[in-house]
Amino acid sequence: MSPRAAWRLETLGFSNVYDYVDGKNDWMAAGLPTEGTNNLEPRAADLARKDVPTCGLTEKVGDVKARATAAGWDAAVVINDERVVFGLLRSKELNSSPEELIEKVMRPAPSTFRPFVSAHEMLHFMADHKVENAPITTSDGRLFGLLLQKDVIAAMEKKS
Amino acid sequence: MPQEIHREEVRRLVAEGAQLVEVLPSPEYEEDHLPGAIHLPLKKIDSRARDVLDRNRAVIVYCWDVA
Numbered sequence: 001m002s003p004r005a006a007w008r009l010e011t012l013g014f015s016n017v018y019d020y021v022d023g024k025n026d027w028m029a030a031g032l033p034t035e036g037t038n039n040l041e042p043r044a045a046d047l048a049r050k051d052v053p054t055c056g057l058t059e060k061v062g063d064v065k066a067r068a069t070a071a072g073w074d075a076a077v078v079i080n081d082e083r084v085v086f087g088l089l090r091s092k093e094l095n096s097s098p099e100e101l102i103e104k105v106m107r108p109a110p111s112t113f114r115p116f117v118s119a120h121e122m123l124h125f126m127a128d129h130k131v132e133n134a135p136i137t138t139s140d141g142r143l144f145g146l147l148l149q150k151d152v153i154a155a156m157e158k159k160s
Numbered sequence: 161m162p163q164e165i166h167r168e169e170v171r172r173l174v175a176e177g178a179q180l181v182e183v184l185p186s187p188e189y190e191e192d193h194l195p196g197a198i199h200l201p202l203k204k205i206d207s208r209a210r211d212v213l214d215r216n217r218a219v220i221v222y223c224w225d226v227a
Contacts, residue, residue, distance in 0.1 A: 001224075002183055002221045002223040008209075009205065012205070013210070014209070014215050016219065017218075018178070019163070019164050021166070024182070024184075024223070024224050024225075025225045030167060032167075034193060035192075035194075
């Protein structure tokens with residue numbers, strides 16, 4: 001739709017026309033702010049915790065667990081240098097053998113969600129699939145934060 | 161010829177004074193639009209563009225994605 005609009009504007013005498021080809025999907029998936037009625041509802045981006053511990057594939061479980069525990073977490077996200085998500089560690093994985101490498105124990109390729117997904121939708125998914133947390137990522141797979149089910153429930157209760 | 165741009169260029173051009181225009185229908189604009197975006201649905205461009213947009217400033221149009 002936007003290419004047609006851009007071309008039509010040129011024929012109407014606008015000489016400096018640009019087409020943001022990736023559009024609103026890209027903007028929202030990057031977690032950037034928007035205006036509109038949907039902002040009245042909390043979204044994944046509003047609730048995701050950005051301070052979630054992260055680690056690399058070749059770290060040892062014991063080191064990551066110690067770091068996560070010290071920060072008050074029982075989860076960590078496995079990422080690369082570009083913050084692209086490769087895996088997820090919940091308490092079960094963090095309680096694996098301390099000498100094991102993260103890439104051997106992690107939950108690979110976890111389901112991820114975009115920052116603009118509503119808290120309501122997230123709660124449904126998390127309850128249906130019995131997951132206590134879920135990584136929120138941008139459209140290019142980079143970690144935005146970790147969404148905890150308890151935070152979503154608290155936000156929904158506060159709203160009602 | 162309109163120039164295709166991506167997110168960072170959008171932010172830079174808007175900061176420089178470009179007009180941001182959402183061309184989707186009303187319900188979609190009302191629910192979510194980029195900050196400061198003007199609403200000019202595709203079907204209204206012929207009749208309203210010259211009234212609501214400044215021809216002397218850059219214009220960035222967008223919809224959902226490349227579709």
